[in-house]
Amino acid sequence: MTKELWETDSTVYLTPRPGGSDARAEEAAARGGRGTQRLVEVRRIRAPETVAGPLGLAPDAEVGVRRRVMYLDDRPVELTASHYPVDIAAGTALAEPRRIPGGAVTLLADLGFRPHEVEETVAVDLPEPAVREALALGEGEPVMLLTRVSRAADGRPFEVGVMTMVRGGRLRYRTRMG
Template identity: 35%
Template sequence: MPSNIIGTEGITRDARSRYRQRAEGGAHGAFEAETKRAGATPRAEVEVLRSAAPADVAAVLGNEAEGAVVIRQRRMYNGDRLVQLADTYIPASVAEAAPAVAQIDTGEGGIISRMADAGLAQTEVVEDVMQAPATAEQAAALGVAEGELLLTILHIGRTESGRVVEVTRHVLGRGWTLRYGVPLD
């Protein structure tokens, strides 16, 4: 079943295919591909900076978190409606090997494709989905009450050797459906 927009408020994020189809139709990442496939209009505002990773992300990155990491802060829209805040943390050594990940426009397929081009293909993705209270900044951006529980996804991308090359925290506004599939052997 394809991912799609449900009505005007909801978005389905389909983990079964989103990373394999991230460059579909020339898209610059999974969100853009999914949103376009559903007939909607994706847009993202991107800021790239270098800074220390927050403690929880640094714990996942381990030694890769020493010093500044590349942080891609994105505000993701469905048309004119802000639907997601996504902050991606990339180790400096990964950004050196795949310098396009530190650019505003990372090209077709987004950062996952740029990492693969540099020999750092992600072969495993783990996503922890949880509810977290909206901070004042998140609440103001997403139009919810401060403290309202929002779905948050902590995405961790690893190479075949187990190296963590990306940690992304997705904070979703109202109206999302998360779809996962589990193969049964």
């Protein structure tokens, strides 16, 4: 991210993309950049408290997690961990260590889980050393933390995304409803 204002619309990342296109790559290309990502982990874990609660799960429940590093022009700019209840992820591409054409949002929509209500919480903090190293940050450089909870029309939460972003510029989210 540069020092300029980066304006994005969260709905871009919440809209199914038939045909396998990548929202991040398209958004970066529209600004003259190159957005890529690398999948670093797919597995079942014991849900952290910050994930179990929003998913309505017991504190000792397992979830499926997909961790990725997002790049802009080959620079790491975001670490993303997407968490799913096991009963949704098991037996699907969400539980496999491979790219999902159109992203998880497209697969989830095909499974009947379209975002109806999305809650995003934003915070700024100093990163742990491993995060600082992964994002190539200097000592004392803060990160922006965005936690997104997606719920289906029946109110069931089906995904908790935790994004840790380089805070090199200003970011403004804009959401259009309807």
